[in-house]
Amino acid sequence: MAWIADASLATAVSEGGGLGLIAAMNADPEWLRTEIRLAKELTKKPFGVNIMMKSPFVDAVAQVVVEEGVQIVTTGAGNPERFMQSWLAAGIKVLPVVPSVAIARRMENYGAAAVIAEGCESGGHIGELTxxxxxxxxxxxxxxxxxxxxGIADGRGVAAAFMLGAVGVQVGTRFLVANECTVHPNYKQKILNAKDIDTVATGKRLGHPVRALKNKFTEEFLKKEYDPNTSFEELEALGVGALRLAAKEGDLEQGCFIAGQSAAFVKKEQPAAQIIREMITEAENLLRGTNQWLK
Amino acid sequence: MNVFEKVAEIIANHTDTPVADITMEASFEEIGLDSLDIVDLVMAMEDTFSVKIELSQSIKKVGDLVTVIESLKQ
Incomplete structure (x- = not known):
């Protein structure tokens, strides 16, 4: 979660029993280095770094995780295979986000420790499959x-994920409203106010769609996206800096408030540890109750 | 069956494109394949030819894929 998951949120998640991630996003490598060092001071528990393959700093960031001894890397928005060898050599466990079976198989062949199968209900860069x-x-x-x-933001999603064959879940949107998440209060309020039909996918024409909460930014983007006079370059340029505007400035009009469809069932701000406990307890109770469906 | 013929057959099986329309010069974009389809195709090629194909920006046409496979098989 670019501009969202820093050392504060990542370590709160790790301390709360999850595996917290620092999102390297489009930030420069020195920002990431500082956050990794800060996270090491804040927790002795494991944490990871998410690397966004479309970042202009991707090569430098890929090197920083090696230099700083990060143990777990997740990747998103593209193919990480050119970095796999150096990460594996450094003993890093790599968990790529995959949007299709072929890419999942490929990542397994390249030595991934696990894959994160992410459906298009999620926020940010999305694929086609649910x-x-x-x-x-x-x-x-x-x-x-x-x-x-x-689409996973409560115990029902966790229980369902296990039934579908997963052994763990990755949660983004619900942690946006965690007390330890440092995004602008306007961002949190938009998540809390969101209802079922409030997210939209922009950028399909560019081949890398992004799910975000509807606002003036997404409305204008979609208008231009379907206007044949808008060039690809122009369209790409529209999105630059929009997430930072949302996360840091809380700009309700020009910001891009990435969020998953599960925003609709995120209803309160809580400490990250409480979110994890609630989700897992609810999932356990649901899984215990599955006998009701058996004769 | 040479490499090109086999590649063309696999592409035809993956798409609605008649095998006769798949030429060395045809680009994946023309055949209607996006980046996810290309990975799918490359995995099918790896399985068929028992090779490991690196995904790179230079694989844009059917001919590019054939050349890569031929060089890996040598």
Whole structure:
């Protein structure tokens, strides 16, 4: 979650029993280095770094995780295979986010420790398949563990993910409103106010769609996207800096408030540890109750 | 069956494109394949030819894929 998941949120998640991630996003490598060092001071628990393959600093950031001894790397928005060898040599466990069976198989061949099968319910960069379809397909195709992502923000999603073949879940949107998440209060309020039909996918024409909460920014982007007079370059330029405007400035008009469809069932701000406890307890109770469906 | 013929057959099986329309010069974009389809195709090629194909920006046409496979098989 670019501009969102820093050392504060990542370490709160790790301390709360999850695996916190620092999102390297489009930030420069020195920002990431500082956050990794800060996270090491804040927790002795494991944490990871998410590397966004479309970042202009991707090569430098890929090197920083090696230099700083990061143990777990997740990747998103593209193919990480050119970095796999150096990460594996450094003893890093790599968990790529995958949008299809073929990419999941490929990542397994390249030595991924697990794959994160992320359905298009999720926020940010998305693929075509839903979590419901993708997770079982990927689970059948690979022999490494599968983590489910996309649309999971409560115990029901966690329980469902296990039924679909996953052994873990990745959660983004619900942590946006964690007390330890440092995004602008306007961002949190938009998540809390969101209802079922409030997210939209922009940028399909560019081949890398992004799911975000509807606002003036997404409305204007979609208008231009479907206007044949808008060039690809112009369209790409529209998105630059929009997420930072949302996360840091809380700009309700020009900001791009990435969020998953699960924003609709995120209803309160809580400490990250409480979010994790609630989700897991609810999932456990649901899984215990599954006997009701058996004769 | 040479490499090109096999590649063309696999592409035809993956798409609605008649095998006769798949030429060395045809680009994946013309055949209607996006980046996810290309990975899918490359995995099918790896399985068929028992090779490991690196994904790179230079694989844009059917001919590019054939050349890569031929060089890996030598």
């Amino acid at each position: 979590t419901m379809a993708l997770v079982p397909l990927v689970s059948d195709a690979v022999s490494i563990p599968v983590v489910a992502a996309g």
